[in-house]
Amino acid sequence: MRRLIRDIAPYAVDTTLLNLHIEDTIPTEILRVRNEAIMYTSLNAIKELDLSVTALQNAPAGVSGTGATNFLTKWQNANTVTTSSVFDNGTNVGIGTNTPNNLFQVAGLINFDDVKLNTALGKSALQSNTSGTQNTAIGFEALFANTIGNSNIAIGFLALKQNTEGKRNIAVGHSALFANTTADRNVAIGNNALSNQSFDNFGFTYTSGNVAIGSSALSNNNPTSIGDGVQNTAVGTSSLENNSRGYENTAIGYHSMFSNVTGSDNTAIGKSADVSAGNLTNAAAIGANAIVNVSNKIRLGNTSVTVIEGSPAAYTSSSDVRFKNNIQEDVKGLEFIEKLRPVTFNVNARKFDEFLMKNMPDSIKDAYMNGIDYAASAGILHSGFIGQEVEQAALDCGYAFDGIHIPADTAQGNYSLSYSQFVVPLVKAMQQQIKKDSIQQAQIDALTSLLAQCCSANVKTTGSAIPSSSETLASGAMLFQNRPNPYTNETSIRYFVPENSMAVMTFFDEFGNEIKSVELPFKGITADLNLSTTDLAAGIYSYSLVVNGKIAETKRMLKTK
Numbered sequence: 001m002r003r004l005i006r007d008i009a010p011y012a013v014d015t016t017l018l019n020l021h022i023e024d025t026i027p028t029e030i031l032r033v034r035n036e037a038i039m040y041t042s043l044n045a046i047k048e049l050d051l052s053v054t055a056l057q058n059a060p061a062g063v064s065g066t067g068a069t070n071f072l073t074k075w076q077n078a079n080t081v082t083t084s085s086v087f088d089n090g091t092n093v094g095i096g097t098n099t100p101n102n103l104f105q106v107a108g109l110i111n112f113d114d115v116k117l118n119t120a121l122g123k124s125a126l127q128s129n130t131s132g133t134q135n136t137a138i139g140f141e142a143l144f145a146n147t148i149g150n151s152n153i154a155i156g157f158l159a160l161k162q163n164t165e166g167k168r169n170i171a172v173g174h175s176a177l178f179a180n181t182t183a184d185r186n187v188a189i190g191n192n193a194l195s196n197q198s199f200d201n202f203g204f205t206y207t208s209g210n211v212a213i214g215s216s217a218l219s220n221n222n223p224t225s226i227g228d229g230v231q232n233t234a235v236g237t238s239s240l241e242n243n244s245r246g247y248e249n250t251a252i253g254y255h256s257m258f259s260n261v262t263g264s265d266n267t268a269i270g271k272s273a274d275v276s277a278g279n280l281t282n283a284a285a286i287g288a289n290a291i292v293n294v295s296n297k298i299r300l301g302n303t304s305v306t307v308i309e310g311s312p313a314a315y316t317s318s319s320d321v322r323f324k325n326n327i328q329e330d331v332k333g334l335e336f337i338e339k340l341r342p343v344t345f346n347v348n349a350r351k352f353d354e355f356l357m358k359n360m361p362d363s364i365k366d367a368y369m370n371g372i373d374y375a376a377s378a379g380i381l382h383s384g385f386i387g388q389e390v391e392q393a394a395l396d397c398g399y400a401f402d403g404i405h406i407p408a409d410t411a412q413g414n415y416s417l418s419y420s421q422f423v424v425p426l427v428k429a430m431q432q433q434i435k436k437d438s439i440q441q442a443q444i445d446a447l448t449s450l451l452a453q454c455c456s457a458n459v460k461t462t463g464s465a466i467p468s469s470s471e472t473l474a475s476g477a478m479l480f481q482n483r484p485n486p487y488t489n490e491t492s493i494r495y496f497v498p499e500n501s502m503a504v505m506t507f508f509d510e511f512g513n514e515i516k517s518v519e520l521p522f523k524g525i526t527a528d529l530n531l532s533t534t535d536l537a538a539g540i541y542s543y544s545l546v547v548n549g550k551i552a553e554t555k556r557m558l559k560t561k
Contacts, residue, residue, distance in 0.1 A: 070098070125154075145181075156191075162198065173215070179222075183208035190215040190237070197221045197229065210234075214254075216241050236271075242278070253288075259360055266292075272368055277359050277412075289368050291356045294413045303349035304377045332399040333428030339393035340385055349377045355414065387415030401425070439486045442540065442558045446481040449555060477503070479545040479553040482531075486558035492528045493543065499524035501547050508542045515541070533559060 067073060067083050074084035087094040094100030096107035118135045120126035124144050125137040133150045137143035142154040144161045151168045154160035159171040162179050169186045171177035176188040179198035184207045188194035193212040196219060209231045212218035217239045223229030224245060231248045234240035238258055239251040247264045251257035257268035261278030268274055273285040276293040285292040285299045292299040300308060321327075353372070357365045387404060394401040403421030407413025480494035497503040503520040515536075518529065538561050544554040 176212075180208075183223075185209050187211040187213070188218070189213040190217055192219045193217045194221055195219045197223070212240070214239055218243055220244055239268075257285075259364065272371075274360075274364075274368075276356050289372055291353070291368070293356045294407065302372055303347075303353050304372045304374055306376050306380060331424055331428045332394075332397045332401075333425055333430075333432045336393060336397045336399050336401070336425050337429045339396060341389055342383065342385065344381055344383050346378060346381060349374045352414075359412075384419065385417060387417055390417060391415070399425075438540065439558055439560070442556055443485065445556060446485055449481065477501070477545060477547045477552040478526075479543075479555060481555055482543070482557045486560045488559070488561050489534050490530070490532050491557065492530050494526060494528050495520060495545055496526045497523050497545070497547055502549070503545065503547045505529055506544045506546055508544070510540045510542075512542075517546075 067081065070087055070089045071083040072086040072088060073081045076082050085096055087098045087100065089100075092100035092103055092105065094105045094107065097105060116129070116131075116133045118126055118129060118133065118137075120129075120135075120137045120143075122137065122139045122142055124141045125139060126132075126135060126143045126146060127141070128145050128147055129135065129143070130147045132146050132148050132152075135143055135146060135150060136153045136155070137146075137160075138155045139159055140157050141161050142156065142159045143149075143152060143163055144158075146152065146160070146163050147165065149163050149166050149169075152160060152163060152166065153170045153172070154163075154177070155172045156174050156176055158175045158178050159173065160166075160169060160177045160180060161175075162181055163169065163177070165182045166180050166186075167184050169177055169180060169184065170188065171180075171186075171193070172189045173193055174191040175195045176190065176193045177186055177197065178192075178195040180186060180194065181198055183197060186194055186197070186208045187210070190213060192215060194210060194217070197208065197210070208223070208229070210218055210221060210229070211233045212221075213235045214237045216237065217234040218232060219241050220243065221229045221232065221240070222244050227247065228245035229243070229247060232240055232243060232246065233250045233252075234243075234257075235252045236254045236256055239253065239256045240246075240249060240260060241255075241258055243249065243257070243260050245262045246260050246266070249257060249260060249264060249266045249268075251260075251268045251273075253269060253271045253273055255272045255274075256270065257266060257274055258272070259274050259276070259278055260266060260268075260280075263275060263278060263280040263283070265282045266275055266280055267284040267286070268290075269286045270288045270290060273287060273290045274292075275283055275285065276291050280292070281295045283292040283295050283297050283299075287299075287301040287305070289302040290299050291302070349372075350369070353369055354365075357368060360368075387406075390401070390404050391406055393399075394404065401421070403418045403424075405416040405418070407415065476498060478496040482491045482493045484491060493505065495503075495505070497520060501523060503523065504517045505520060506517045507515045509515055520527070520529065536559055538559050540556060540558050542554055542556045545552045
């Protein structure tokens with residue numbers, strides 16, 4: 001305490017005594033000085049050693065005012081007090097009320113201006129926060145490093161501990177989103193969920209948008225650049241656990257898509273549904289223990305599945321001429337079908353699984369295969385084709401057949417067949433067979449007709465089975481089968497009409513409509529009518545020999561092109 005009056009003895013103000021030390025080291029009495037002291041009881045004055053009185057300068061004027069029972073004091077100015085709006089009866093405290101019914105009660109509305117609205121519960125929770133608002137941190141060091149991040153929820157030991165600027169994240173569970181610093185809009189629910197994600201966006205807006213629900217879900221996600229490791233959804237313990245930079249993946253189920261590392265746009269639904277390699281794209285595995293082994297492929301069920309059944313409604317594929325280009329009628333029919341070898345067989349499901357999972361760690365492979373019963377699927381006798389044989393048949397025909405999937409790398413992928421696609425070459429083969437049968441039938445009909453005519457003419461003349469030229473000329477008008485038949489563009493029709501007769505050859509389409517009539521110039525001799533029919537479409541036609549206005553005979557011919 002600084003020296004009040006130099007060399008003055010202890011003093012008393014009114015009757016209040018103080019332990020006051022003046023120019024001494026340790027006061028042991030109520031008032032102790034090193035010099036002689038005097039006493040004076042007047043206000044605002046002191047008595048000097050010579051017994052004279054000196055008035056104090058700038059002495060306080062005192063305090064005045066009134067109050068009310070149990071209300072706290074409020075200073076109106078430097079010297080005046082009055083009653084505040086805070087009431088304290090020793091049990092409850094009220095603001096704006098003198099009858100609080102609770103430990104703390106406010107009468108009226110509360111308005112917060114420029115308040116952070118953060119909630120922190122737990123040792124060092126939100127400890128580093130500076131301007132971050134609307135954060136909730138519950139647990140030891142939850143949101144510990146947050147400075148300006150806002151609207152985050154961290155519940156659990158070390159949840160969102162290293163977050164600094166990230167906002168709108170939800171982390172529930174031990175170390176959930178532990179390493180996240182600046183990424184936004186992540187949801188991590190479960191111990192270690194998204195615990196390693198730590199990408200720093202270097203000042204750019206970075207919305208991760210990952211959802212991880214389950215212990216260790218997406219726990220190793222750690223993008224190294226914007227666009228990596230974002231918009232993943234992992235639901236289930238250890239789902240997408242090894243994903244580091246893969247994006248837009250969906251994994252639902254215990255241990256689902258566990259093996260993915262950098263692959264993107266993949267889907268795994270079911271316990272241990274997975275990809276066989278960590279870098280596949282647009283692949284899907286649906287069903288418990290289903291494994292997909294190449295990109296752009298969907299795998300339904302594991303190898304022990306024996307039946308895949310849908311609703312009674314037929315499965316359809318889009319087929320609209322508005323969206324098809326380069327339409328060609330070059331489907332192979334009989335040529336392709338005749339090369340196929342239908343067989344029956346059993347599938348070695350265990351061997352197939354070993355092939356699918358050969359790139360996976362043995363621990364994962366064993367866990368998958370130990371949970372599968374191969375007996376039922378191994379006992380099924382299948383009917384079908386061999387993929388490699390179908391490939392060879394298509395190659396031999398020069399046919400780009402889309403009913404077979406040929407792996408780009410046979411060491412990693414497997415052959416597969418789409419049996420529904422075989423309908424197309426089968427239809428083509430049926431059409432070709434029908435046309436072939438029609439041609440053969442036309443030939444049979446022509447030969448049968450010619451045989452009947454020959455036999456009839458021979459019986460009427462000489463009774464001999466082989467007519468002579470003179471006998472044929474004498475028998476009247478005759479019409480022979482065109483040659484060749486079937487034909488492509490040109491053919492010849494032999495005929496005979498008696499002398500002094502009017503004769504024409506009339507042609508009809510398959511519906512009986514007359515196409516053309518040709519006058520026959522030669523009479524009394526056997527002659528040929530040569531035809532060129534390049535203007536006619538392929539099909540079955542008929543021709544009639546008309547003599548003196550009457551049809552003497554009619555035959556059919558087949559144009560193939």
